[in-house]
Amino acid sequence: MAPTLTTEQRTKLILGALEAKERAYSPYSKFPVGAALLTRGGTIVKGASIDNASYGETICAERTAIVKAVSDGVQEFIGLAVVANINSPIPPCGICRQVIREFCALDMPILLVPGNYPRPSSPALDFYYMEGGVRETKLDLLLP
Template sequence: MSRNVEERRDALVAAARAVRERAHAPYSRFAVGAAVLDEQGRIHAGCNVENAAYPQGWCAEASALAVMVSSGGRRVLAVAVVGVADDPVTPCGGCRQKLREFAAGDCPVWVADLSTLRATFTLDELLPCSFGPEHLKP
């Protein structure tokens, strides 16, 4: 991990905390915020958005990735996820795979609550032996 990425950790976590406040979670009441740092040094944040037809909602990480892609970003250098629970709130399995589309295995994933950095993982730790875009190249 580059020093520049590490220096952006606090800003990334702050963006995830701020966007978490905008989550649409009327059913679970479980708000999550996520932020990704792209290859241009920009931070893109997203929150979870629930739907009355449960499978139609989307996660905070997927929202942040959509914002990044729509802004022209193509690589994720770091991720922050903010949720409040007894255990650290990590990306779900589907979001781990979505992150893998844009991030390398050594991409840091910082997990925080409203006041504390709870844990640090790499994407490889969260999604070992993953399948990614390089598998489809001839």
């Protein structure tokens, strides 16, 4: 799949997600996640995962970012990046996919960033990975 964002947009999203992950509150899950949304206006909205002692109340990074943006009056997004501390790209969970669907186009690029970004390329494994180990996907490939 060809990249659909500019290099500058991709970099903003990836760095935003990495920065957001530093603010994650994850004393229970030990699984900090960061997300970044690129708005049509060119700004980045960051979201971190927020654990709760009641596990079901945990809020994912993707939903934090969307809720922050929408509650500030922004509803037009052109890209999303998500990163955790594991060295493979992880896709949004089912609840997040549904929330993303509410506000984002089905073909909006979603960058799944490995925790060890930028990862050295390994051509044998990376036929569908983008530069730095980032996998680009979109919502209609993630929704059942």
